[in-house]
Structure formats: structure tokens, C-alpha cells
Amino acid sequence: MELKVKQVKRVDGVKEAFYIPATFGGLRLTVKHFFRNLLGSKDVVTINYPEEKRPISMRWRGRHRLTRKNDGFLKCVACYMCETVCPSKCIHIEAGEHPDLSIEKYPFRFDIDELRCVFCGLCVEACPKEAIRMDTGVVAMAYSSRKTFDFTRDLLRDEYDPKQHESPKYADEDLPRPDSSETALPNSQGIPAA
Amino acid sequence: MEIIIEILSIPLVQSILKIVFIILLFAMPLGTVLTLMERKWSAMIQDRVGPNRANIGNYTGHGLLHLAADGLKSIFKEDTIPKGANGFLYLIAPFFGMIAGVATFAIIPIAGPIGDFTFQVTDIEPGLLFIFAITSLSVYGAVLAGTSSNSKFALLGGTRASAQMISYEVFMGLALMGIFMVYGSTRVSEIVDGQNEYWFGNLIPMWGVFTQPLGFILFFTALIAETKRAPFDAPEGESEIVAGYFLEYSGMRWSAFMLSEYIAVAAVAVLTTTLFFGGYHVPWLHLWESAPQWLVTLLQVMKFSIVTIFFCWMQIQLRWTLPKFRFDQTMALGWKKLLPLSLANTALTAVVILAFM
Amino acid sequence: MTIASGYLPILLMILLGMLLAGTFTLVGLYLGPRLRNKVKDAPFESGFIRDGTEGSRYDVKFYMTALVFLVFDVEIVFLYPWTVQVRELGWFGFTAAMIFIGVLVLGLAYDWKKGALEWE
Structure with missing residues (x-):
């Protein structure tokens, strides 16, 4: 040519x-x-920047959040679709048995290592229940320790829009929770977080 | 009271007072503020915001506190000396630039004399020849910093700086020959007073820029090259040799280089003002004969300061306007264009003076 | 004003300049931290590992420039007395100065033709 x-x-x-x-x-x-x-x-x-923020697109992929049903339960059914599709293997799910027998499973643990995440959005596409979204608009995550980047289920769930939900009340509050000391995942190198 | 007056009438005491006034209240603050203004003004030129973050509480002063922040930061920075550096030469290299920048102000009058008292530290007979001598001194700063750092980039910067600065010193000297001819002296006070004459009655002041327009352009160009600022910043060459001759310096010694660069900018501005823009003389002020002396002096200081600040601004504006010359272009511009032009300017001025005056 | 008293303030100015630079150096030396390590002490070469020494080999161009500079700087020094006295010396002085400049311009032309001013 x-x-x-x-x-x-x-x-x-x-x-x-x-x-x-x-x-x-x-x-x-x-x-x-x-x-x-x-x-x-x-x-x-x-x-x-910190005072003014650039408007981001609706399709912009930021930090993940776990959406909830109207009654406050997580929509997630712990189907492992997102964990399977994740190219960077940053999602770690442990399914738990739900006391309500009409619900088969719920995520006992749902951890995302945001340092490993490549923000490809495949987990959002793979989810059959629209339980995981990346629409938080959190542009930058900057923390001083690696452990902070391991987002546990509760941290992910707590990322809600405060304008829409005034006082968060979770229906699964009484459910068994993982011990707080165990929430940190072993990270990618298999080194337990400090 | 009488003792105070007596002490004040000792020439040495007067000189010290003038030095303190001109350096510590004029040159140093101007140089320091210019370090911030360079960043702020360049931001304006490039449609940016510029430094505005340093704050005390909610007060930022539009970035003014960055001066204090920068100073404090570099005070508490580590002062590194690279391995294999020549310690003594490395130590004294920042001194030369500072001395050259500061000593330039020795012969600059910032206002007209009141009686016997002059607003000039010293009015020596060689006048501007002293300027040539002292600006040559800053070559040593660059060369010593470059050779003593034991770094290749610094050495490249140092050799480039030496070649560029000695070359442009020639054109600086040649460009001023016209001024010497027109005003018939090298003494600064006589050159400044010569610019208080007028053409066509009281129409146009005989400023250097009108009597020597080409000389002004050549001199200004040569002085910008002497300060090693853009567009002649091949010795510092940010994009190729990082910072040139003072690459290995850090902390306060780096600040000394930085500050002496900006004092040199201020020195270029005061020299341009003094030699080409009438110095402290306010144009057409002599028409107002009943003006009180204090007002005249005040106006003179104001005029001098305004023109000086204008030329500081001009240099910064030029830096952010013009693309950088490659080093061979810098040298070619000097030796192949400025040198013949300044020789021609010298000859032409002589012919005009001899033929018409 | 005697010569000495005219130049004394200049000496003071130079001392002031040295004082300023000295203060800068001392303040940095005493207030800054001293945490040295091998990497930090190495001369900066954009992160590359140092290879060879810079020694004292310069391009010959720099020597040429220094020589040409020397010629013209001396020329300027000789011309200053004429420039100050240009009116008094009249056309005779002008002719003399032009002959002097002309010789040097010949020298410049020779340098130019020989390529001493080329930086490729």
C-alpha cells in the first residue's frame, strides 16, 4: 500500500x-x-480535582458494589459466575446457606481484591442477578496499606448512594458473619495480609 | 541625633545601607517572587491554574504561600553529594552564580541623586565593564558544577554552558558598544543621564532603545542566553540532560542555583532598564519644574521598578513562547548572525555619530 | 571618591553574595537529613547503570569556541577606549578601528570557512 x-x-x-x-x-x-x-x-x-470533579459517563467502571433487593438482602446468589469469569482472579466468594429456605444460597464471603482488579467489567456482564455493579463512581482509590484494598462483602455492600438510602438497615444483619479477623483474604502472592 | 547623622554620613555606612536596601529589599525579594511568578504566569499563558494548594488554614493567597512552602521544603531536604564528586569544587560552585547575580546590582542606580546622596551603591568609572567581568564569573559556577559532579549529564551541561556563555559574552560586549558611543561613557550614571536628553524639543526621550534599537535586541538576546534560560536553555536541556550542570545538586544548594537564576533574571531586567529605557528617569518629568524632590524620587523608583518588572515578565513570557534552540543552533545564531550584526551595528553607529553630530 | 572607596562596596556585595550562598549551603547541610545509600550516592543517569567514566575528553569544538571567543573578547577590550572616545578621535579613529575590525572579520571568515563555527 x-x-x-x-x-x-x-x-x-x-x-x-x-x-x-x-x-x-x-x-x-x-x-x-x-x-x-x-x-x-x-x-x-x-x-x-478534590473540590470539583469531572462528570463521569454512565458506563464508567469504578469500584464495585453489591446491589440489594427491596427487602435489603443482597441480590447475590453466590453462583460463582463472576469469580469464574474474572480474568484477574480477584473475586473470592464463599457461599453460605440462607436461613430462609426460599433462598438457596447467599454469599457468606464476597471479597474483591481491588489491587488485582483490572476493571474490565466482565463480572457485571456475567452476573445473572444484576447483583454486582461498577457504578459507584469512585474514581480513585488511594490507601496507605494493601490490606485496605481487600474489599469484603460488607464494605462492598455499604457502598450505596447515601442520597437514596438514608439509614442503612440490612435485613441480614442477624445472619452469621465471618469473624472480622478473617475478612482479609490472602492476597495474590499468597501472603496473608498483615 | 547628631551622632546618628554623623554615622550616616560616613560613606561606608551609606554603602552598607544601600547594599542592604538594594539587595535585601529589591533584588532578593524580586528574585524570590519571580520563582513563583514564573510558575503562575506560565500557568496563565498555558490556560492552567498554576500553584494554588499551599495553605494555612483556608488562606492560600492565590499560591503565594508556595514561596514559604518551597523554601521550607528545600531547607529540610537531604543535601546529597554524588560519589566521586570533587567535594570542594562541588561546594563552591553555587557561590559563583549568586555572587554574579548579586554584584550586578552594585552599579545600578534606582533613583536620581539627592544632593550628594546617590541611590546607587557605587558609581565606578569602568561601570559596565564591571558587569562584563562579573557576568563572566557565573560561567565558573556552571563549569565547576558540571565538572565536579562526576556525572555525564552534568558534564555535558557544564561544557555547553561554558561554550554558550563565553560566546554570548562577546555579543553582549559588542552590542553595548553602540551605547558607549552614543553616550560617550561607560559610567552608568552618565549613560543614565544621557538618556534624559530629548529629541525634537521635548518629544522623544533619547532612550537607548531609540538610539540603539538593534543594539537593544542584540543585548537582550545575549543577556537571555547568559542566564541560560529558554530559548537558549541547551545547557539545562530539561528534555535531554535533565537539569544540565546542576543535575546532582539537591536541597538548599539546588535552591541556591535556582535563586541565582532568578536573581540573574532580575539583573537582566535592571540592566535593560538602566541602559535602554532611561534608567530611573521618568520621561517628561523635567517639564514639571516645581515638583517636590521626594515626589520626584518616588516617581523615579516607581518607574524603575515598573520597567524592571515588565522586563522580568518579558523574559518569562519569552521563555514560554519560544521553542528551544538546539545547541548547534544556539551557537550558529550567535557566531553567524549576532556577531556580524553587532559588528555592523557598531560600525553604523560610529558612522552616524561622526557624520551627523 | 578614591578608587579604593569606589570598589569597597563591590567587595561588600561579593561578600554578601558569598554569605547568602554560604548560608544556603550550611542550612541545607545541617537541617537536612543524611540518609545515604549506594544508589543515592551514584550519579544520576536516568536510571541506567553507570558505564565508563566521563573522564576529561571534550569535543574539540569547545576548544575552538574558546579560541574564537578569546580573539573576539580581546578585540572588544581594545575597542572600548575607541567607543568611549569616538567623537574626539573622529574619522581617523574610525578608520583605525575599522581596519582592526576588518582584520578580525577576516579571521572570522576564515573560521567560518574552515568550519570552526559548525556544530553538527
């Missing part, structure tokens, strides 16, 4: 050799911007 090459013609005349006209041409532009911004920041496109 013939490549189309655009040839830029260099002007090499007396005007260019003296630099001065070109300098003034450049100065005109920068001085214009300087004074426009000096008198009221008109052109500045910077978003002052």
Missing part, C-alpha cells in the same frame, strides 16, 4: 532568519492568553 506522505514545506526566507517577526507572532498569542487569564481565568480548563 502506498503511504500518503504529507510534505511540509519549510519557509526559509529572510523573515524567518531574523526570528524577530516570528517571535512577535508567538508573543501576540501568549500575551493574549496571559491577559485573558489575568483578568478572570476565562480560558482555564483545569478542574480543581
